[in-house]
Amino acid sequence: MAKILIVDDEPDIRALICRYAKHEGYDTAEASDGLEAVDICRSEDFDVIIMDAMMPELDGFSACKKIRAAKDIPVIMLSARGEEYDKLFGFETGADDYVVKPFSPRELMARIKVVINRHVKTSPNKIKVGDMEIDTLGRNVYIDTEKAELTAKEYDLLLYLVKNIGVVLTREQIIENVWGYEYYPTDRTVDWQIKQLRSHIGKCRDNIVTVRGVGYKFEIEK
Amino acid sequence: MAKILIVDDEPDIRALICRYAKHEGYDTAEASDGLEAVDICRSEDFDVIIMDAMMPELDGFSACKKIRAAKDIPVIMLSARGEEYDKLFGFETGADDYVVKPFSPRELMARIKVVINRHVKTSPNKIKVGDMEIDTLGRNVYIDTEKAELTAKEYDLLLYLVKNIGVVLTREQIIENVWGYEYYPTDRTVDWQIKQLRSHIGKCRDNIVTVRGVGYKFEIEK
DNA sequence: TGACGTTGTGATAAAATTATAAAATAGATT
DNA sequence: AATCTATTTTATAATTTTATCACAACGTCA
Numbered sequence: 001m002a003k004i005l006i007v008d009d010e011p012d013i014r015a016l017i018c019r020y021a022k023h024e025g026y027d028t029a030e031a032s033d034g035l036e037a038v039d040i041c042r043s044e045d046f047d048v049i050i051m052d053a054m055m056p057e058l059d060g061f062s063a064c065k066k067i068r069a070a071k072d073i074p075v076i077m078l079s080a081r082g083e084e085y086d087k088l089f090g091f092e093t094g095a096d097d098y099v100v101k102p103f104s105p106r107e108l109m110a111r112i113k114v115v116i117n118r119h120v121k122t123s124p125n126k127i128k129v130g131d132m133e134i135d136t137l138g139r140n141v142y143i144d145t146e147k148a149e150l151t152a153k154e155y156d157l158l159l160y161l162v163k164n165i166g167v168v169l170t171r172e173q174i175i176e177n178v179w180g181y182e183y184y185p186t187d188r189t190v191d192w193q194i195k196q197l198r199s200h201i202g203k204c205r206d207n208i209v210t211v212r213g214v215g216y217k218f219e220i221e222k
Numbered sequence: 223m224a225k226i227l228i229v230d231d232e233p234d235i236r237a238l239i240c241r242y243a244k245h246e247g248y249d250t251a252e253a254s255d256g257l258e259a260v261d262i263c264r265s266e267d268f269d270v271i272i273m274d275a276m277m278p279e280l281d282g283f284s285a286c287k288k289i290r291a292a293k294d295i296p297v298i299m300l301s302a303r304g305e306e307y308d309k310l311f312g313f314e315t316g317a318d319d320y321v322v323k324p325f326s327p328r329e330l331m332a333r334i335k336v337v338i339n340r341h342v343k344t345s346p347n348k349i350k351v352g353d354m355e356i357d358t359l360g361r362n363v364y365i366d367t368e369k370a371e372l373t374a375k376e377y378d379l380l381l382y383l384v385k386n387i388g389v390v391l392t393r394e395q396i397i398e399n400v401w402g403y404e405y406y407p408t409d410r411t412v413d414w415q416i417k418q419l420r421s422h423i424g425k426c427r428d429n430i431v432t433v434r435g436v437g438y439k440f441e442i443e444k
Numbered sequence: 445t446g447a448c449g450t451t452g453t454g455a456t457a458a459a460a461t462t463a464t465a466a467a468a469t470a471g472a473t474t
Numbered sequence: 475a476a477t478c479t480a481t482t483t484t485a486t487a488a489t490t491t492t493a494t495c496a497c498a499a500c501g502t503c504a
Contacts, residue, residue: 167360
């Protein structure tokens, strides 16, 4: 049973979403502003958070950032029409999806489903791929039980590749997801980190495949 | 490189969007009314369509419906304030998002990015035609489970042909869609790539049919 | 059949892309 | 502040891909 946190300062909106969510079989919790949401998340885990962008105390944008700094919970943002969209939903927010108010509850429910499914697939504590095992809590990587010594960037890069196993990722995508949105290193930097990463994961280096003209991907040979 | 179709009867608006889109690194095409848009979409694929709601000849909603009947391309609607909500998001029209005129170009760009990303995650990623299977996420092509080694261009070319299965494509169309608008290689270059592609897909080479005097098409023999 | 235009093929040079090495910068730690 | 490490940038080498040419092969139509 999935648990949903609904964050909005309007009780009516919360009630509306709550009703639909319960009908879909979800467990629900509510918060009326960003601060409260951050607080609740400290002691409780949710499968997805529905968060209004504009709220008193702490806006959705900032709340999202704070929560995500500590926990990996997907967020769906709600925004009123005409809000400064690019500020709220440029990729900096880290929101997984967004819905414009006024919204269709059915559409929101559909999005919740998609976001939860996507997240479940990509966030176990231990990831095993081929001869590699990644312990995401301790940020350790083992190649056949032997520990690989990776720097922070190398680890982040590896995790991103592995989470998208089988998918070709462009350097642009890699930069956005591994480096973040403020910082824009050159493409060559990505290449260099890939090279370093390969040199530190022994035989698994062959799992990182260069797709010439496009980018890189992690792949298990069949 | 994502491709965007901009549909509006006002040349100024088109030019504005075009300029911003190019700045963001998108390939752009334009249409001045719904009919034209539907026409272009018959032989060309886009990653997203920006469509004005109000246009002569064929309004945005109807055009959207027609295009979506044949292809799964996300649409962002431009509407004047006061349009009815149902009309914008109702399930009949199928618009993925909408922006109210007058709009901020930056906001529009942010939405384009979100819509494209969302679409990639939910669209099918395996295409099967005859003895061939294409994995669009990993950019892999299999002929009877055997992997075909293709270069980036060859893959792009194959995908374009397959997506328009049964349709004869002129060299001009192929160049526009596979190479892009700015670039103009000679016709012989297309021929050469076709030859290369054929040589790399084993028995499926016969599925790429030369239509003398016109171009090429992908076809499954019955 | 023969002439003409169109397409297929191989060679080659140019262009683009990636891997590697080396140097510079930034950040952290003592 | 000095030193060390991690990271980014720059430069260069190695490699692959691509475009173009020349010509052969092919198909079409008078």
